[in-house]
Amino acid sequence: MDLPEGPEFSSANEGDALRLVLCGRWTVDASAAIETRAEALLAESRKARQVVFDLGRIVRLDTAGAWLIGRTRQTLSAEGIEARLESVRPEFEILLREANYHTLAMPARGGGSYLLRILADTGETVVSAGADLYRGVGFLGEVVAAIAKSLVNPSHFRATPLVFHLESIAFRGTPIIALINFVSGAILAQQGIFQLRRFGATVFVINLIGILILRDLGVLLTAIMVAGRSGSAITAELGSMKLQEEIDALMVMGLRPADILIVPRILALIISLPILTFIADMAGLFGGLLVSWAYEGITPVRFLTGLQTAVGFHTFFAGIIKAPFMALVIGLIACVEGLAVAGSAESLGRHVTSSVVKSIFMIIVIDGLFAMFFAGIRY
Amino acid sequence: MAAGEAIVRVRGLDVDFGGTAVLHGLDLDVYRGEVLGCVGGSGTGKSVLTRAILGLVRKRSGTVEVFGRNVDHLVQGERAAIERRIGVMFQQGALFSGLTVKQNVEVPMREHLRLSPRLSDELAMLKIELAGLDPGAAGKYPSELSGGMTKRAALARALALDPELLFLDEPTSGLDPIGAADFDDLIATLQRTLGLTVFMVTHDLDSLSSICDRVAALADKKVIAAGPISAMLASDHPWLRAYFHGKRAHRIQVLPGISAGADGPPEAGAGGLPAQM
Numbered sequence: 001m002d003l004p005e006g007p008e009f010s011s012a013n014e015g016d017a018l019r020l021v022l023c024g025r026w027t028v029d030a031s032a033a034i035e036t037r038a039e040a041l042l043a044e045s046r047k048a049r050q051v052v053f054d055l056g057r058i059v060r061l062d063t064a065g066a067w068l069i070g071r072t073r074q075t076l077s078a079e080g081i082e083a084r085l086e087s088v089r090p091e092f093e094i095l096l097r098e099a100n101y102h103t104l105a106m107p108a109r110g111g112g113s114y115l116l117r118i119l120a121d122t123g124e125t126v127v128s129a130g131a132d133l134y135r136g137v138g139f140l141g142e143v144v145a146a147i148a149k150s151l152v153n154p155s156h157f158r159a160t161p162l163v164f165h166l167e168s169i170a171f172r173g174t175p176i177i178a179l180i181n182f183v184s185g186a187i188l189a190q191q192g193i194f195q196l197r198r199f200g201a202t203v204f205v206i207n208l209i210g211i212l213i214l215r216d217l218g219v220l221l222t223a224i225m226v227a228g229r230s231g232s233a234i235t236a237e238l239g240s241m242k243l244q245e246e247i248d249a250l251m252v253m254g255l256r257p258a259d260i261l262i263v264p265r266i267l268a269l270i271i272s273l274p275i276l277t278f279i280a281d282m283a284g285l286f287g288g289l290l291v292s293w294a295y296e297g298i299t300p301v302r303f304l305t306g307l308q309t310a311v312g313f314h315t316f317f318a319g320i321i322k323a324p325f326m327a328l329v330i331g332l333i334a335c336v337e338g339l340a341v342a343g344s345a346e347s348l349g350r351h352v353t354s355s356v357v358k359s360i361f362m363i364i365v366i367d368g369l370f371a372m373f374f375a376g377i378r379y
Numbered sequence: 380m381a382a383g384e385a386i387v388r389v390r391g392l393d394v395d396f397g398g399t400a401v402l403h404g405l406d407l408d409v410y411r412g413e414v415l416g417c418v419g420g421s422g423t424g425k426s427v428l429t430r431a432i433l434g435l436v437r438k439r440s441g442t443v444e445v446f447g448r449n450v451d452h453l454v455q456g457e458r459a460a461i462e463r464r465i466g467v468m469f470q471q472g473a474l475f476s477g478l479t480v481k482q483n484v485e486v487p488m489r490e491h492l493r494l495s496p497r498l499s500d501e502l503a504m505l506k507i508e509l510a511g512l513d514p515g516a517a518g519k520y521p522s523e524l525s526g527g528m529t530k531r532a533a534l535a536r537a538l539a540l541d542p543e544l545l546f547l548d549e550p551t552s553g554l555d556p557i558g559a560a561d562f563d564d565l566i567a568t569l570q571r572t573l574g575l576t577v578f579m580v581t582h583d584l585d586s587l588s589s590i591c592d593r594v595a596a597l598a599d600k601k602v603i604a605a606g607p608i609s610a611m612l613a614s615d616h617p618w619l620r621a622y623f624h625g626k627r628a629h630r631i632q633v634l635p636g637i638s639a640g641a642d643g644p645p646e647a648g649a650g651g652l653p654a655q656m
Contacts, residue, residue, distance in 0.1 A: 028502070028541050029463065031492040062541035062573065063509070064502055071501075094572045104504040105514040343522030344476030 006030045007037040007065065011044050018048035023057035026065030038068040045076055045083065056087030063099040066092070070101030132336070132358075139336050140328075143266055146258045158264055165268030169230045170275055177225050181280040184221060185213055185287030193295050202296050206306035209288035211315055218281040219319045220367055223326040226273055227359035231334040234265050235355035238338025239348045247339070257339070266331035273327035277320050318379060322370050329362045383411045384447075386544055386576050387432060392441035394424070394431050401427050403600040405441070409544075414570055414577040415605075416587045418622065419597030425580045426470070428597065429546055432578075433467060434458075445544070463491055466542035470549045470580075472533040474521040480507065480532045481517040487539045503539070510535035511565050526553045530562065538569070547579040551586055559583060563590050584623075596622070 008024045020041060026034060045051045053069065055061075073083040088096065150157040192205040238261060241247050247257050285307070292298040298306075337355035341348050387409035394402040401424040409415050419425045430436045432443055434450055443450045445461055453461065474483050484503040488494060494502070507517050510531045516524065524532060530550060537545060550566065551559035563583075567590045570577055581587060587594055588608055595605040598618045604611060612623050 028488075028492060028494075031494065035495055035498055063505060063538075064498070064541065067502065067505060068498070091571075091574060098509065098568070098572045099505060104501060104508070106500060106504065106517075343520060346477030 007034050009037065009041055009044075013048075014052070016048070017050035017052055018045065019052045019054060020044060021054040021057055022069075023059070025060040026058055026069070027060050027062045028064035034064060034068060038072055042072050042075060045072065045081060046079070049081060051076065051081060051083040052086050053083060054086045055089070055092060058092070061092050061095060063095065066095045066099040067101060070096065070099065074101045135336055135340075136332055139262075139332055142258045143262055143332070143335075146256070146263045147267070150259075150263065156259070158260065161260075161264035162268055165265050166272060168233075169226065169268050170272035173226065173229055173272070173276060174279055176229070177222050177276050177280050178283040180225065181213075181218060181221055182283040182287040184217065185209060185284030186291045187287075188212060188217070188284075189288035189291035190295060193292065203298070203306065205288070205292055205296070206298070206303055207310040209285065209292075210307050210311040213284040213288070214281055214311055214315045214319045216319065216367065216371075218284050219277045219322050219326070220363065222277045222280040223273060223323070223330065223363045224360050226269070226276065226327070227330045227334075227363060228356055230269065230272075231330045231359045232352050232356050234331070234334035235338040235341075235352045236348065238335060239341030239351055242339060242341045243343075243345075243348065262331075262335045265335065266328065269327040269331040270324045273330075274320050274323040277323040281316065281319065314379060318370075318374055322366060325370075326363050326366055329366060330359045333359045333362065383413075385409065385444075386411050386446060387578065388442075388444040388447075389428075389432065390442045390444075392428075392431060392443065393439040394427055394436060395439055400600055402431065405597075405601045407595055407602050407605065409576060409578050410593075411576055412574060413592040414566070414579060414590050416591035416594045417578065417580045417597060418582065418587065418594060420618075420622075423597045424600065425597055426548055429548055429578070429580055433465070433546065463487075463540055464543045465546065466537035466540065466544070467546045468530075468533045468537040468548065468550060470552070472521065472529040474524075474529065474532055474536065476521050479518050479520055480512070480524070480535070483521070483532060484536050484539050487536070491540060503535075506535040506538050507532070509538065509569065511561065527555075527558045527562075530554065534565075538573075541573060543574070543576060545575050545577045547577060547581075549580055549582065551581065551583045556585075559585065560589075566590055 006024055007022070007026045007030050009020050009022045012019045012021070022041075028034065030037075053073070055069075058065075069085075073085075076083045085096070189205055189209050192208045193202050196202045196204055196208075238247070241261075247261075250257050250260060289300055289303045292303055293300060334355050337351040337358070341351045385408040387407070389405060389407040392402050392405040392407075393400065405428065407428070417425050417428065427436060431438050432445065434443075446464065448457070448461060450458070450461075474480070475486065478486065481500075481503050484506050485499055488499055488502065492499075504514060504517060508514065512528060512531045512535060516528055516532070521529060521532070530553070534547075534550070537547075547566070551562050554562060563586050566577060566579075569575060570590075579586070579591065581591075591608065593606060594608050594611050595602050596611065596616075596619055597603070603616060604614055604619060608623075611619055614620070614623075
């Protein structure tokens with residue numbers, strides 16, 4: 001077929017009327033061309049008092065073409081120029097009728113000034129932070145009640161999901177957590193040795209590593225890793241269950257999502273995090289031991305003897321006691337965020353991100369609170 | 380009308396999932412300007428057939444030609460050009476959940492065309508109106524829509540680029556009978572207005588009898604029969620008899636014209652259509 005590509009028209013004077021013969025394909029695939037031709041058509045028509053649009057040579061017409069022809073006619077008639085259509089094929093007639101130009105109600109765009117929006121956003125954030133705290137506390141109550149109920153009535157306790165989550169959080173998380181702690185222990189030892197060499201006090205690297213890893217670094221790194229690894233997974237799981245109405249399905253079956261979904265996950269986190277922290281501590285110390293041996297010739301036996309004098313049980317305990325609290329916060333935030341997912345995939349992504357960010361923030365806050373507490377009681 | 384050029388031509392299509400054949404040796408033609416209804420029991424591969432034609436599932440063998448081009452031999456640019464001429468409405472709508480209805484309709488226009496914001500706004504709203512949605516729904520997000528509105532929004536998006544070929548996967552499922560009838564009318568109007576070719580997977584016997592020019596029945600992993608609904612009603616195939624003469628099919632029997640056509644061989648033969656196995 002030898003179609004003239006794209007929308008075209010030719011004009012000829014016919015008495016006091018202008019005859020515009022439209023030809024080619026007045027379709028939307030012409031993209032910008034269809035609009036520029038429609039503009040030209042309008043400009044050309046303005047030269048006359050009376051215009052005839054001859055559609056006889058149009059090869060293809062779609063809604064965009066029909067819409068633009070209608071729009072041109074309407075604009076002309078508003079300017080007092082009469083535009084008639086001629087030789088319209090029957091199938092085009094339906095199209096021109098269905099896609100006739102008329103004003104459309106557009107959905108309102110978000111208006112308001114920029115400054116006002118910033119203020120409104122700030123206010124909204126503050127209010128939602130307050131609501132988060134409120135929901136978090138309410139949620140904590142619900143979880144504690146659910147745990148207490150299963151203590152009173154152990155037959156209600158769901159062991160299988162607990163074991164499943166223990167496996168995915170603790171067992172499968174062990175390698176990566178041991179690895180990063182091993183590496184950071186090694187780095188810490190190396191940097192410590194470089195600084196302490198200037199004072200000829202390299203042997204104190206044992207104290208440095210022992211105290212830093214056991215009190216703070218082991219639990220902190222582990223909790224951050226768990227927040228990123230398991231907290232995000234929990235939020236995503238619960239969020240997508242929410243989107244698929246699975247949580248609603250549980251509720252109408254008379255099952256409480258807190259019992260079935262939340263308690264096993266939070267308990268698994270509370271059990272896993274101390275175990276992982278212990279593993280992390282050992283891996284970190286082992287990394288420090290190897291580096292001290294390699295850089296300073298401190299033999300493992302000397303390192304371990306030094307460690308015994310440098311740290312006591314309380315050093316280790318000051319670290320590990322934080323783990324369950326951090327786990328609880330990770331679990332609560334992950335579950336609250338997961339259940340807050342609504343509507344769209346975008347919302348799921350947003351809540352997973354904020355779950356991880358809030359968890360890590362709260363982990364560091366808890367670490368700080370414990371540091372102040374231990375300083376206060378001189379532990 | 381039906382005797383025209385085949386827009387979609389499927390020959391010897393084999394699709395299997397994990398070693399189990401879902402479709403085997405399937406032949407199908409969709410002619411320009413017709414509404415073809417695809418029927419079949421649950422799990423007979425109607426949706427798989429649609430997805431195989433669209434290239435969303437891998438086929439093991441066979442050829443699929445769309446607009447006369449074998450889809451396996453297309454380079455990237457040609458494939459995109461062909462896909463622009465196809466509109467698809469998925470069963471669950473598959474609207475982008477992070478965008479409003481209007482933005483959903485504008486996605487294909489924005490990606491494929493360079494239109495002024497004014498025209499793009501107007502065309503999007505026009506499509507939304509054509510699909511029978513209230514303009515107030517244009518600013519809503521998919522999660523705020525009812526089932527019927529989701530279907531209409533999905534149809535509006537499928538129509539965004541004025542496609543020549545439209546795939547509808549169960550367009551009326553989940554709609555009340557009035558809504559479903561409206562939707563059928565809508566599809567028929569659009570089909571006439573825009574000169575669409577429609578491939579429609581459906582279970583709705585009313586849709587089949589009211590708007591489909593031809594029906595293709597899927598069973599035993601292939602198209603067991605294709606032809607006007609009158610031919611389906613007249614067929615002796617046990618599955619077709621069960622489907623079209625079952626309890627729920629009694630309604631269309633009483634429709635005047637259809638039941639008369641059922642035993643009128645001239646009409647059944649007039650299609651001159653293949654695959655009358």
